[in-house]
Amino acid sequence: MKSWNGKQIDPRYFILLFLFTFVLTGQLFLDFFQKWDAFFAAIGTAMAVEFVLSGLIHKSWKFPLSALISGMGISLILSSFLIWPYVLASVLAISAKYMFRLGGRHVFNPNNVAVVCVLFFLPQYVVSTPKQWTNDIQVMILMLVLGAIAAWSANRLDTVAAFVASFSVFAWMRHIxxxxxxxxxxxxxxxxxFQLFVFFMLTDPKTTPSSPYARVWIAVCIAGVDALLRVYGVTNSLFYAAFIITVLIGIPYRWYMTRERTLPSA
Incomplete structure (x- = not known):
């Protein structure tokens, strides 16, 4: 967590700024076909589910900032002409935080597991960010700057750098x-x-290792699985790669670190 004038700043506010800039850009300048109703359905559902589950399970009735971020991410990553896929994905994202836990924390990135579920099981109703996004260089530079600030605030720039470098190497290998x-x-x-995945999903402080060395290697592994999936023509490979690595490496690593902390010292 970064500080400003001696005060700690929650990195989630930087992530919120990053995502909300995406939302405003899409709605005001890019004329997204999914409008504000999808946005409010996603964040409203996520916040309501988080508020209820947190209150019932942890007896903590506070503003669900993390759920606001999750809902906003879902409204950006998914695209559908229907509203209920956004609602369903938001319910899955928040519910997964309470269902799959290890060492006192959730093991899956909420948005990743929700996006993987709806894209895999409901491809006829929902897709992931079709070509409504422009590749205008000014828009991309703005997102890169805000994304870098968000990753820096969460102390995850090493993860971003490792993934981007690895992705570039594997992309060149596919070219050759x-x-x-x-x-x-x-x-x-x-x-x-790609930018939403790198700066939003990949840098989640709650589901990424505290060790920089572990974060870097997991980022490299995700890039490697993504490259393999692309060779075989798998769409949405980034999301599937992150899910696969979480299951094969992330969960065993979390279990091992939790076990090490709980073992009595000799």
């Missing part, structure tokens, strides 16, 4: 060995979906 056009293999890095 799989004959992918270089603009096709490198192009996703200029897309909004």
């Amino acid at each position: 060995w799989a004959d992918e056009p270089i603009y096709y293999s490198m192009g996703p890095m200029m897309g909004a979906s």
Whole structure:
């Protein structure tokens, strides 16, 4: 957590600024086909579910800031002509925080597990950020700057750097060995979906390791699985790669670290 004039600043406020800038850009300048009703359905559902579950389980009735961020992320990552997929994804995201826990914390990034579920089981109703996003360089630079500030505030710039570097290396390898056009293999890095994933999902302080070394290696592994999925033509590979690595590496690592902390010292 960063400080300003001696006061601690919650990094979630920087993430909120990053996401809300995405929302305003899409609604005011890019003419998104999903309008404010999808946005309010996602954040309203997420906040309501978080407020109720937190109150019932933890007896804590406070403003659900994390749920506001989760709902906002869902409204940006998913696209549908219907409203109920946003509601369902928000319910799944918040519920997963309370269902899957280890060492006192949730093990899955809430948005990642929700997005993976709806994209995998309901592809006829929902997709992930279709070509409504422009690749205008000014928009992308703004998002990169805000995203970097959000990652810095959460002490996760190392994770971002490791993932972007690894993604670039694997993209170049696909270009050389799989004959992918270089603009096709490198192009996703200029897309909004990539930036939302890197600066929002990948840097979640609650579900990423506290060890910089572990964070870097997990980021490299996610980039590697993503590259493999792309070779086989799997869409939404970023989200699936993060989910797979969480199951195969993230959860065992969390279990091991929790066990180490609880074992009595010799």
